[in-house]
Amino acid sequence: MSTAGESGKGVGGLSTAKRRPGRRPGSADTRGEIIIAARKIFSEKGFDKATIRGIAREAGVDPALVHHYFDTKDGIFVAALQLPVEPAKVVPLILAGPREEVGERLVRFVLTMTADPEAREPVIALMRSAMTNEQVVVMIREFLTAAVLNRVVEALGIPPVNMEVAFAQVFGVILMRYVLRLEPLASIEVEELVQIVAPTIQRYLGGD
Known part of the structure; x- marks a missing residue:
């Protein structure tokens, strides 16, 4: 019988099972991984079609964690592209x-x-x-x-x-x-x- 931790694999084999907001187990730089995922999603989909949920899925984290670090889609875009202001x-x-x-x-x-x-x-x-x-x-x-x-x-x-x-x-x-x-x-x-x-x-x- 599968457990909750074994259910749902997403892009690249990352788990899509529901997580509590917080650092992903084994990750030393969750914020950095979210930024890497955001760059990929923005590059592929543009700004309008990119979503917080899609970025979270690519990073393998709960969307609430993306909001925790960056608040809005504008905020994560600014961080991902290293823009000087929001x-x-x-x-x-x-x-x-x-x-x-x-x-x-x-x-x-x-x-x-x-x-x-x-x-x-x-x-x-x-x-x-x-x-x-x-x-x-x-x-x-x-x-x-x-x-x-x-x-x-x-x-x-x-x-x-x-x-x-x-x-x-x-x-x-x-x-x-x-x-x-x-x-x-x-x-x-x-x-x-x-x-x-x-x-x-x-x-x-x-x-x-």
Whole structure:
């Protein structure tokens, strides 16, 4: 007679039997295994079709354990791709405050964040990957749409294309500044660059 521990084998022979939330027996780094599983699932299914349950199944853990470590699908995506910030936490901060300054807050945040080499590295790596890998393009597009663009569009009541153009311009600056290293853009101080770029971004976002 089979026992509960012997029932249900999933992908790769991993058990799908119900587990209590907690570290998998014999595992030294459950969080790390979840991240590895998440990278595989996001790569195969994209952001929209990936689920916490599917990631948990791939990692051989209970979905509650994934929620314990990462809270949301956004959170595990950020961890899996080693992104420097989680949009769910940052977007409300950018939207807070006077509407006529939202463009400046957005530009200052992105430029300040990417000025840190450790924070910038995974962002630049993703941008480079997206130039040659269609799966990466789909994954990033779905994540940005759900986690950033839609939230800002809804909060500000602007046409989606306005936010998309604003986002494209900001990251175009990042590309020219840190990948192509176009001078004097590559060397200009962050605050000076904010004053140049922010007024245009503000127009896209519906301010003065």
